[in-house]
Amino acid sequence: MELLHTLCKIHSPSGNEGPIKKFLLDYINKNKSTWKQVPEVYADDEELQDCIILKFGNPRTAVFAHVDSIGFTVRYQNQLVPIGGPDAQSGYKLVGEDNFGPIECELEVNKDHQLFYKFGRPITTGTDLTFKCEFDETEEYVTSCYMDNRLGVYNALKLAEDLTDGVIVFSTWEEHGGGSVPFLAKFIYENWKVRQALIADITWVTDGVHPGKGVVVSMRDRNIPRKAFINKILENATDSGIDFQLEVEGSGSSDGRELQTSPYPFDWCFIGAPEENVHSPYEKVHKHDISCMIDMYKYLMKVL
Incomplete structure (x- = not known):
């Protein structure tokens, strides 16, 4: 959990994502030669601002993880x-x-x-x-500020180690209304015709979503993704044998909203670990759910 601890400490609220962009580029350049597939790295300040895109092999699916915090x-x-x-x-x-x-x-x-x-x-x-980051790790739980969404970023970096075909997108501004996903969607669709996406973000523990029961596949929040794609995700998630839970909410949003309202035909699904104490200094996530999130992304990116 050392990498996750480091990510949670980085000061990068919405609109000031430069510090985490710098950390991620340094980490990627240091480690990419050890990954199964060395990605093409896109991080031009003029074209992508503080966002980063990693392109692996012949991509079919993109993973979006926002790097900003409240x-x-x-x-x-x-x-x-x-x-x-x-x-x-x-x-x-x-x-x-x-x-x-x-x-x-x-x-x-x-x-x-x-x-x-x-x-x-x-x-x-x-x-x-x-x-202030006061990171705490026990046998079962990790507690820290900004697990939303540094855990999604951590998941994306662990996915990168084994990914052969796909796109990983580190987006900005998500916590304060979004704004980067439209030009990121344009970039990956027009360059590689990728039109399906997984949203690596963190959701809530609720009366129907429980800690320690697996990663959450969200069927809807304030926005409603296309049912045909959700059914495809659920079929593959079931085949994986990895613990997962279903979520249905009427509020909350993510980078998926901007994909859905973009002029590009993206299918999307939010998949993430659930946390307690949302948007507080003490966001708490069960380690089993973290493991299931990483395993599920690695599995789905091979089969979608």
Whole structure:
């Protein structure tokens, strides 16, 4: 879990994904020669901004994993504005850096649910802050901020080790409304005619989804993917023998939404481990579900 711990510590809220892009490119360039298939790496700042695309062999399916996290932006005085939908409770530790140096401060929420920081000096307006990483691993669970979606990124990097044919896409802005997937979809469809995708993201533990019972295959959330493709996924998931659970929700969204509304004929399915304490500093995922997620992606990318 050392790699996952490292990913969770990287400060890269929506709109400021440069730090994790740099880490990923360094990691990919260092390790790609040991992978079964050395990928073509696309990471041009002008064309792809802070996104990365890895192309392996003759791809049929793409995996999307968003690299950004929720967080907070400093407004004026000691006010904060949320990035995405963070769980906000007084006492949470926040970190960042401005032109005066490193920051470790405390979140304060008043009775009107307005957000503030407590720190020994003013923080420069526009500075982004994220939860302080307090990574904890037990025999059964991993707990940390930003398991959503650093675990999806971790899954994609483990998939890359054995992938021979496919595309891995590291996208941005997902937690705050999206925006990168349309040009990423255009790139991979027009270059390689790939038109089916798996969304490597993290979902919720609910009354129908339980920790330790396997990876989650989502049949729908706020958006509804094409039933024919979901049935194909479920048939192959059953054949795999890997533990999985079904999810049906009426809210929540992912990079799949932008694929569905793009002008390209993408089929997509959200497949990810479930977590407790969503969007808090203490997101908690069962290790069995992590293993099932990685195994399921490796299996599906061979057969789809």
